[in-house]
Amino acid sequence: MAARRAPTSGGPTVFTSQEARLAVEGGSPVRTGPWPTYDKGDVFISTEDEAAVTEAVRSRLYFRYDHRPYPDTCTGRFERRLSRYFGTAHALACSSGTTAIALGLLACGLEPGSPVACPAFTFAATPSAILLAGHRPVLVECDADLHLDLDDLKRVLSEGVKAVVVVHMRGFASDMPAICDLADEWGVPVIEDAVPALGARIGDRHLGTFGRFGAFSTQSDKSLNTGEGGFLLTDDEEAHARAVVYSGAYENRMNRHFEGEPPAVDDLAYPIFSFRMDEIRAALADALLDRLPRRLALHQRNYGHVAERLDGVDGIALRRPVASGAYLGEALVFRLEGATPEQCAWFARALCAEGVDARALGDRGDKNVRSFWNWRFLLGPDADAARAALPQTTRYVGEAIDIPLSANLGLDDCDDLVTAVRKVLSALA
Ligand SMILES: Cc1ncc(COP(=O)(O)O)c(C=O)c1O
Incomplete structure:
Protein backbone atom coordinates (compact mmCIF):
# COMPACT_ATOMS: atom_id res chain seq x y z
CA MET A 1 0.00 0.00 0.00
CA ILE A 45 14.40 16.11 -26.07
CA SER A 46 11.89 16.77 -28.86
CA THR A 47 11.45 15.67 -32.47
CA GLU A 48 12.85 19.06 -33.58
CA ASP A 49 16.06 18.27 -31.72
CA GLU A 50 16.29 14.85 -33.36
CA ALA A 51 15.71 16.44 -36.79
CA ALA A 52 18.50 18.96 -36.19
CA VAL A 53 20.96 16.14 -35.47
CA THR A 54 19.85 14.16 -38.52
CA GLU A 55 20.34 17.22 -40.70
CA ALA A 56 23.86 17.73 -39.32
CA VAL A 57 24.73 14.08 -39.93
CA ARG A 58 23.37 14.28 -43.49
CA SER A 59 25.43 17.40 -44.21
CA ARG A 60 28.64 15.30 -44.09
CA LEU A 61 30.35 18.31 -42.54
CA TYR A 62 31.32 17.38 -39.00
CA PHE A 63 34.41 19.51 -38.35
CA ARG A 64 33.65 23.02 -37.13
CA TYR A 65 36.34 24.68 -39.29
CA ASP A 66 35.29 23.63 -42.80
CA HIS A 67 34.87 25.67 -46.00
CA ARG A 68 31.70 27.44 -44.79
CA PRO A 69 31.69 30.91 -43.31
CA TYR A 70 31.54 30.87 -39.49
CA PRO A 71 27.84 31.93 -39.18
CA ASP A 72 26.79 29.07 -41.49
CA THR A 73 28.29 26.38 -39.25
CA CYS A 74 26.27 24.80 -36.42
CA THR A 75 29.08 25.61 -33.98
CA GLY A 76 29.25 29.25 -35.09
CA ARG A 77 25.47 29.62 -34.84
CA PHE A 78 25.43 27.99 -31.40
CA GLU A 79 28.19 30.30 -30.15
CA ARG A 80 26.41 33.41 -31.43
CA ARG A 81 23.17 32.33 -29.80
CA LEU A 82 24.96 31.61 -26.53
CA SER A 83 26.43 35.13 -26.56
CA ARG A 84 22.98 36.60 -27.08
CA TYR A 85 21.32 34.36 -24.51
CA PHE A 86 23.87 35.10 -21.78
CA GLY A 87 24.61 38.67 -22.89
CA THR A 88 28.38 38.15 -23.17
CA ALA A 89 30.66 39.44 -25.90
CA HIS A 90 32.04 35.97 -26.68
CA ALA A 91 31.22 32.27 -26.43
CA LEU A 92 33.38 29.30 -27.36
CA ALA A 93 31.91 25.81 -27.78
CA CYS A 94 34.27 23.06 -26.63
CA SER A 95 34.49 19.39 -25.78
CA SER A 96 33.49 19.36 -22.08
CA GLY A 97 32.98 21.36 -18.91
CA THR A 98 36.39 20.28 -17.65
CA THR A 99 38.11 21.57 -20.78
CA ALA A 100 36.06 24.80 -20.62
CA ILE A 101 37.41 25.49 -17.10
CA ALA A 102 40.94 24.58 -18.18
CA LEU A 103 40.68 26.82 -21.28
CA GLY A 104 39.59 29.75 -19.13
CA LEU A 105 42.53 29.23 -16.80
CA LEU A 106 44.98 28.77 -19.68
CA ALA A 107 43.74 31.97 -21.30
CA CYS A 108 44.40 33.88 -18.06
CA GLY A 109 48.11 33.36 -18.73
CA LEU A 110 49.16 32.57 -15.12
CA GLU A 111 52.67 31.32 -14.34
CA PRO A 112 52.77 27.51 -14.69
CA GLY A 113 52.18 25.82 -11.33
CA SER A 114 50.28 28.77 -9.83
CA PRO A 115 48.10 28.12 -6.76
CA VAL A 116 44.43 28.31 -7.79
CA ALA A 117 41.58 28.24 -5.24
CA CYS A 118 38.45 26.13 -5.59
CA PRO A 119 35.83 24.94 -3.08
CA ALA A 120 36.35 21.63 -1.30
CA PHE A 121 32.73 20.74 -2.08
CA THR A 122 32.70 20.17 -5.83
CA PHE A 123 32.95 17.40 -8.39
CA ALA A 124 36.48 16.04 -8.89
CA ALA A 125 36.48 17.62 -12.36
CA THR A 126 37.07 21.09 -10.87
CA PRO A 127 40.49 20.42 -9.28
CA SER A 128 41.21 18.15 -12.27
CA ALA A 129 40.67 21.10 -14.64
CA ILE A 130 43.08 23.20 -12.54
CA LEU A 131 45.68 20.42 -12.89
CA LEU A 132 44.94 20.14 -16.62
CA ALA A 133 45.74 23.84 -16.99
CA GLY A 134 49.08 23.21 -15.26
CA HIS A 135 48.26 24.76 -11.89
CA ARG A 136 47.96 23.69 -8.24
CA PRO A 137 44.51 23.40 -6.66
CA VAL A 138 44.09 25.01 -3.21
CA LEU A 139 40.93 23.81 -1.49
CA VAL A 140 38.68 26.28 0.32
CA GLU A 141 36.20 25.37 3.07
CA CYS A 142 32.44 25.48 2.51
CA ASP A 143 29.83 26.86 4.91
CA ALA A 144 26.71 25.22 6.37
CA ASP A 145 24.83 25.83 3.10
CA LEU A 146 27.68 24.20 1.17
CA HIS A 147 28.65 27.52 -0.43
CA LEU A 148 32.24 28.71 -0.67
CA ASP A 149 33.21 30.07 2.77
CA LEU A 150 34.16 33.72 2.31
CA ASP A 151 36.42 33.89 5.37
CA ASP A 152 38.43 30.91 4.20
CA LEU A 153 38.59 32.43 0.72
CA LYS A 154 40.04 35.61 2.26
CA ARG A 155 42.67 33.47 4.00
CA VAL A 156 43.84 31.72 0.80
CA LEU A 157 43.81 35.02 -1.12
CA SER A 158 46.07 36.52 1.53
CA GLU A 159 48.34 33.49 1.15
CA GLY A 160 48.81 34.21 -2.56
CA VAL A 161 46.40 32.24 -4.75
CA LYS A 162 46.55 33.57 -8.29
CA ALA A 163 43.01 32.76 -9.47
CA VAL A 164 39.72 31.56 -8.01
CA VAL A 165 37.53 28.89 -9.57
CA VAL A 166 34.07 29.30 -8.04
CA VAL A 167 31.58 26.43 -8.34
CA HIS A 168 27.78 26.69 -8.37
CA MET A 169 27.59 23.21 -6.98
CA ARG A 170 24.41 21.18 -7.56
CA GLY A 171 22.92 24.26 -9.22
CA PHE A 172 23.13 26.62 -6.21
CA ALA A 173 24.75 29.98 -6.91
CA SER A 174 27.82 30.97 -4.95
CA ASP A 175 27.82 34.52 -3.63
CA MET A 176 29.28 36.02 -6.81
CA PRO A 177 29.08 39.74 -5.92
CA ALA A 178 31.00 39.13 -2.66
CA ILE A 179 33.50 36.72 -4.24
CA CYS A 180 34.21 39.04 -7.20
CA ASP A 181 34.74 41.98 -4.81
CA LEU A 182 37.25 39.94 -2.80
CA ALA A 183 39.06 38.70 -5.92
CA ASP A 184 39.19 42.28 -7.28
CA GLU A 185 40.79 43.45 -4.03
CA TRP A 186 43.58 40.95 -4.61
CA GLY A 187 43.68 41.49 -8.39
CA VAL A 188 43.06 37.85 -9.28
CA PRO A 189 40.72 36.53 -11.99
CA VAL A 190 37.56 34.54 -11.21
CA ILE A 191 36.52 31.59 -13.36
CA GLU A 192 33.01 30.31 -12.71
CA ASP A 193 32.51 26.58 -12.87
CA ALA A 194 28.85 27.00 -13.79
CA VAL A 195 28.66 23.41 -15.04
CA PRO A 196 25.88 22.35 -12.63
CA ALA A 197 23.92 25.60 -13.01
CA LEU A 198 23.32 26.23 -16.72
CA GLY A 199 20.51 28.77 -16.88
CA ALA A 200 20.39 29.68 -13.18
CA ARG A 201 20.66 33.34 -12.13
CA ILE A 202 21.26 35.66 -9.25
CA GLY A 203 18.49 38.24 -9.69
CA ASP A 204 18.37 38.84 -13.43
CA ARG A 205 22.02 38.02 -14.07
CA HIS A 206 23.06 34.60 -15.36
CA LEU A 207 25.58 32.55 -13.45
CA GLY A 208 28.70 32.27 -15.59
CA THR A 209 28.67 35.99 -16.43
CA PHE A 210 30.07 37.38 -13.17
CA GLY A 211 33.66 36.14 -13.44
CA ARG A 212 36.22 36.74 -16.15
CA PHE A 213 35.17 33.39 -17.61
CA GLY A 214 32.09 31.21 -17.18
CA ALA A 215 32.54 27.51 -17.93
CA PHE A 216 29.64 25.18 -18.71
CA SER A 217 29.08 21.55 -19.64
CA THR A 218 26.57 20.04 -22.06
CA GLN A 219 27.15 16.54 -20.71
CA SER A 220 24.14 14.28 -20.26
CA ASP A 221 22.63 15.50 -16.99
CA LYS A 222 23.03 19.22 -17.72
CA SER A 223 20.35 21.69 -18.85
CA LEU A 224 21.59 21.33 -22.43
CA ASN A 225 22.35 17.66 -23.09
CA THR A 226 24.55 16.66 -26.01
CA GLY A 227 26.05 13.58 -24.37
CA GLU A 228 29.39 15.33 -23.91
CA GLY A 229 30.38 18.94 -24.61
CA GLY A 230 30.78 22.35 -23.05
CA PHE A 231 31.28 26.06 -23.62
CA LEU A 232 33.10 29.06 -22.25
CA LEU A 233 31.81 32.64 -21.95
CA THR A 234 33.76 35.86 -21.57
CA ASP A 235 33.73 39.57 -22.37
CA ASP A 236 37.52 39.69 -22.64
CA GLU A 237 38.36 39.73 -26.36
CA GLU A 238 42.05 38.85 -26.14
CA ALA A 239 41.56 36.14 -23.56
CA HIS A 240 38.78 34.72 -25.73
CA ALA A 241 41.15 34.63 -28.71
CA ARG A 242 43.74 32.74 -26.64
CA ALA A 243 41.10 30.26 -25.45
CA VAL A 244 39.99 29.74 -29.06
CA VAL A 245 43.58 28.93 -30.11
CA TYR A 246 44.19 26.61 -27.15
CA SER A 247 40.94 24.80 -27.98
CA GLY A 248 42.36 23.89 -31.39
CA ALA A 249 41.96 26.78 -33.88
CA TYR A 250 45.10 26.58 -35.96
CA GLU A 251 46.30 28.37 -39.13
CA ASN A 252 44.30 31.59 -38.64
CA ARG A 253 41.05 29.78 -37.88
CA MET A 254 40.89 31.90 -34.71
CA ASN A 255 40.10 34.92 -36.92
CA ARG A 256 36.75 33.43 -37.91
CA HIS A 257 35.48 33.93 -34.38
CA PHE A 258 35.60 37.73 -34.74
CA GLU A 259 33.26 39.81 -36.86
CA GLY A 260 35.72 42.70 -37.23
CA GLU A 261 39.49 42.87 -36.91
CA PRO A 262 40.68 39.95 -34.70
CA PRO A 263 42.86 40.78 -31.69
CA ALA A 264 46.62 40.60 -32.12
CA VAL A 265 47.09 37.08 -30.79
CA ASP A 266 49.82 34.99 -32.44
CA ASP A 267 48.23 31.58 -32.85
CA LEU A 268 51.63 29.93 -33.30
CA ALA A 269 52.68 31.06 -29.82
CA TYR A 270 50.27 28.65 -28.08
CA PRO A 271 49.89 24.88 -28.05
CA ILE A 272 46.60 23.53 -29.40
CA PHE A 273 44.76 20.93 -27.37
CA SER A 274 41.90 19.85 -29.65
CA PHE A 275 39.19 20.67 -27.13
CA ARG A 276 36.86 21.65 -29.98
CA MET A 277 33.15 20.94 -30.24
CA ASP A 278 31.98 19.11 -33.38
CA GLU A 279 29.11 20.06 -35.69
CA ILE A 280 26.78 17.24 -34.68
CA ARG A 281 26.80 18.16 -31.00
CA ALA A 282 26.51 21.85 -31.84
CA ALA A 283 23.43 21.17 -33.98
CA LEU A 284 21.79 19.37 -31.05
CA ALA A 285 22.82 22.02 -28.51
CA ASP A 286 21.53 24.81 -30.74
CA ALA A 287 18.15 23.10 -31.12
CA LEU A 288 17.95 22.41 -27.37
CA LEU A 289 18.44 26.12 -26.64
CA ASP A 290 14.92 26.74 -27.98
C1 LIG B 1 30.96 20.98 -10.70
C2 LIG B 1 31.39 20.31 -11.97
N1 LIG B 1 32.44 20.81 -12.65
C3 LIG B 1 32.88 20.23 -13.79
C4 LIG B 1 32.28 19.10 -14.30
C5 LIG B 1 32.82 18.47 -15.53
O1 LIG B 1 32.00 18.58 -16.66
P1 LIG B 1 32.30 17.59 -17.88
O2 LIG B 1 31.87 16.23 -17.46
O3 LIG B 1 31.52 18.13 -19.02
O4 LIG B 1 33.78 17.67 -18.12
C6 LIG B 1 31.18 18.54 -13.63
C7 LIG B 1 30.50 17.34 -14.16
O5 LIG B 1 29.41 17.00 -13.82
C8 LIG B 1 30.73 19.17 -12.43
O6 LIG B 1 29.70 18.67 -11.73
Missing part, protein backbone atom coordinates in the same frame (compact mmCIF):
# COMPACT_ATOMS: atom_id res chain seq x y z
CA ALA A 2 1.33 3.46 -0.87
CA ALA A 3 1.96 5.83 2.02
CA ARG A 4 -0.33 8.83 2.53
CA ARG A 5 0.42 11.91 0.44
CA ALA A 6 2.48 14.64 2.06
CA PRO A 7 0.61 17.63 3.46
CA THR A 8 0.95 20.92 1.61
CA SER A 9 2.65 22.74 4.47
CA GLY A 10 5.40 22.07 6.99
CA GLY A 11 3.21 20.20 9.53
CA PRO A 12 3.94 16.60 10.50
CA THR A 13 2.65 13.74 8.31
CA VAL A 14 0.77 11.04 10.16
CA PHE A 15 1.53 7.53 8.87
CA THR A 16 -0.43 4.47 9.95
CA SER A 17 1.80 1.76 11.41
CA GLN A 18 1.59 -0.18 8.14
CA GLU A 19 2.46 2.89 6.07
CA ALA A 20 5.26 3.79 8.45
CA ARG A 21 7.10 0.50 7.94
CA LEU A 22 10.07 1.36 5.80
CA ALA A 23 10.60 -0.39 2.48
CA VAL A 24 14.20 -0.98 3.50
CA GLU A 25 12.78 -3.06 6.38
CA GLY A 26 10.23 -4.95 4.28
CA GLY A 27 7.39 -2.39 4.18
CA SER A 28 5.70 -1.04 1.04
CA PRO A 29 7.65 1.58 -0.87
CA VAL A 30 6.19 5.03 -1.44
CA ARG A 31 6.59 4.46 -5.18
CA THR A 32 7.52 1.57 -7.41
CA GLY A 33 8.34 3.31 -10.73
CA PRO A 34 11.95 4.28 -11.45
CA TRP A 35 13.16 7.71 -10.30
CA PRO A 36 14.08 9.46 -13.58
CA THR A 37 17.79 10.14 -13.99
CA TYR A 38 20.00 10.73 -17.03
CA ASP A 39 21.76 7.38 -16.71
CA LYS A 40 18.39 5.62 -17.06
CA GLY A 41 17.73 7.50 -20.31
CA ASP A 42 15.82 10.45 -18.84
CA VAL A 43 16.23 13.17 -21.49
CA PHE A 44 14.45 16.41 -22.31
CA ARG A 291 13.43 24.67 -25.17
CA LEU A 292 15.84 25.71 -22.43
CA PRO A 293 13.44 28.29 -20.89
CA ARG A 294 10.74 25.61 -20.61
CA ARG A 295 13.15 23.19 -18.95
CA LEU A 296 14.37 25.85 -16.54
CA ALA A 297 10.80 26.73 -15.58
CA LEU A 298 10.07 23.06 -14.81
CA HIS A 299 13.17 22.75 -12.63
CA GLN A 300 12.15 25.84 -10.68
CA ARG A 301 8.58 24.61 -10.33
CA ASN A 302 9.63 21.16 -9.09
CA TYR A 303 12.26 22.50 -6.70
CA GLY A 304 9.86 25.12 -5.35
CA HIS A 305 7.15 22.50 -4.82
CA VAL A 306 9.45 20.18 -2.87
CA ALA A 307 11.31 22.87 -0.94
CA GLU A 308 8.08 24.51 0.22
CA ARG A 309 6.92 21.20 1.70
CA LEU A 310 10.21 20.29 3.35
CA ASP A 311 11.19 23.71 4.62
CA GLY A 312 11.06 23.80 8.39
CA VAL A 313 10.65 20.04 8.79
CA ASP A 314 12.43 18.96 11.97
CA GLY A 315 15.81 17.32 11.47
CA ILE A 316 16.63 18.60 8.01
CA ALA A 317 18.34 21.80 6.89
CA LEU A 318 17.58 22.69 3.28
CA ARG A 319 20.37 24.56 1.52
CA ARG A 320 19.64 28.27 1.68
CA PRO A 321 20.25 30.13 -1.60
CA VAL A 322 22.47 33.24 -1.53
CA ALA A 323 19.55 35.21 -3.03
CA SER A 324 15.91 34.44 -3.66
CA GLY A 325 15.61 31.89 -6.51
CA ALA A 326 19.40 31.69 -7.05
CA TYR A 327 19.43 28.02 -7.97
CA LEU A 328 18.73 25.81 -10.95
CA GLY A 329 16.52 23.30 -9.13
CA GLU A 330 17.97 20.17 -10.72
CA ALA A 331 18.98 18.70 -7.39
CA LEU A 332 17.65 18.75 -3.85
CA VAL A 333 20.40 18.86 -1.25
CA PHE A 334 19.68 19.00 2.45
CA ARG A 335 21.63 18.22 5.60
CA LEU A 336 20.56 15.84 8.35
CA GLU A 337 21.79 18.12 11.08
CA GLY A 338 23.90 16.33 13.65
CA ALA A 339 23.62 12.93 11.93
CA THR A 340 26.68 10.73 11.57
CA PRO A 341 27.89 9.70 8.09
CA GLU A 342 26.62 6.19 8.87
CA GLN A 343 23.13 7.50 9.69
CA CYS A 344 23.15 9.56 6.49
CA ALA A 345 24.20 6.51 4.46
CA TRP A 346 21.34 4.54 6.01
CA PHE A 347 18.93 7.43 5.28
CA ALA A 348 19.92 7.48 1.59
CA ARG A 349 19.56 3.70 1.35
CA ALA A 350 16.11 3.92 2.94
CA LEU A 351 15.04 6.64 0.47
CA CYS A 352 16.24 4.53 -2.46
CA ALA A 353 14.17 1.62 -1.14
CA GLU A 354 11.14 3.96 -1.07
CA GLY A 355 11.70 4.55 -4.80
CA VAL A 356 13.55 7.89 -4.67
CA ASP A 357 17.19 7.91 -5.80
CA ALA A 358 19.30 9.51 -3.09
CA ARG A 359 22.92 9.58 -2.11
CA ALA A 360 24.65 10.48 1.14
CA LEU A 361 27.47 12.67 -0.14
CA GLY A 362 29.74 11.83 2.77
CA ASP A 363 29.16 8.06 2.81
CA ARG A 364 32.55 6.65 3.80
CA GLY A 365 31.83 3.41 1.91
CA ASP A 366 31.10 5.22 -1.35
CA LYS A 367 33.73 6.31 -3.86
CA ASN A 368 31.75 9.51 -4.45
CA VAL A 369 34.00 12.00 -6.23
CA ARG A 370 32.07 14.92 -4.70
CA SER A 371 33.73 14.03 -1.37
CA PHE A 372 37.14 15.71 -1.48
CA TRP A 373 38.77 13.06 0.72
CA ASN A 374 38.32 10.63 -2.18
CA TRP A 375 40.56 12.82 -4.42
CA ARG A 376 43.64 10.66 -3.95
CA PHE A 377 45.13 12.15 -7.13
CA LEU A 378 45.39 15.41 -5.18
CA LEU A 379 45.44 14.62 -1.46
CA GLY A 380 47.04 11.19 -1.32
CA PRO A 381 45.67 7.97 0.18
CA ASP A 382 45.08 9.15 3.77
CA ALA A 383 41.38 10.13 3.82
CA ASP A 384 41.45 10.86 7.58
CA ALA A 385 44.28 13.36 7.13
CA ALA A 386 42.42 14.98 4.21
CA ARG A 387 39.27 15.32 6.34
CA ALA A 388 41.25 16.72 9.28
CA ALA A 389 42.65 19.48 7.03
CA LEU A 390 39.14 20.66 6.05
CA PRO A 391 36.96 19.95 9.11
CA GLN A 392 34.11 22.30 8.24
CA THR A 393 33.48 20.88 4.76
CA THR A 394 33.94 17.36 6.15
CA ARG A 395 31.13 17.98 8.61
CA TYR A 396 28.70 19.60 6.19
CA VAL A 397 29.32 17.23 3.27
CA GLY A 398 29.10 14.38 5.80
CA GLU A 399 25.54 15.43 6.69
CA ALA A 400 24.38 16.03 3.10
CA ILE A 401 21.73 14.05 1.22
CA ASP A 402 21.54 14.59 -2.53
CA ILE A 403 18.48 13.81 -4.68
CA PRO A 404 18.34 14.45 -8.45
CA LEU A 405 15.28 16.40 -9.62
CA SER A 406 14.58 15.81 -13.29
CA ALA A 407 12.64 18.39 -15.30
CA ASN A 408 10.44 15.46 -16.34
CA LEU A 409 9.14 14.90 -12.79
CA GLY A 410 5.45 15.59 -12.35
CA LEU A 411 4.07 17.15 -9.19
CA ASP A 412 2.90 13.67 -8.12
CA ASP A 413 6.51 12.49 -8.29
CA CYS A 414 7.54 15.52 -6.24
CA ASP A 415 4.87 14.62 -3.65
CA ASP A 416 6.28 11.06 -3.54
CA LEU A 417 9.67 12.53 -2.75
CA VAL A 418 8.28 14.65 0.06
CA THR A 419 6.36 11.68 1.48
CA ALA A 420 9.42 9.43 1.29
CA VAL A 421 11.64 11.97 3.05
CA ARG A 422 9.09 12.47 5.83
CA LYS A 423 8.55 8.72 6.19
CA VAL A 424 12.26 7.96 6.53
CA LEU A 425 12.75 10.96 8.82
CA SER A 426 10.04 9.79 11.17
CA ALA A 427 11.70 6.38 11.36
CA LEU A 428 15.07 8.02 12.04
CA ALA A 429 13.51 10.08 14.83
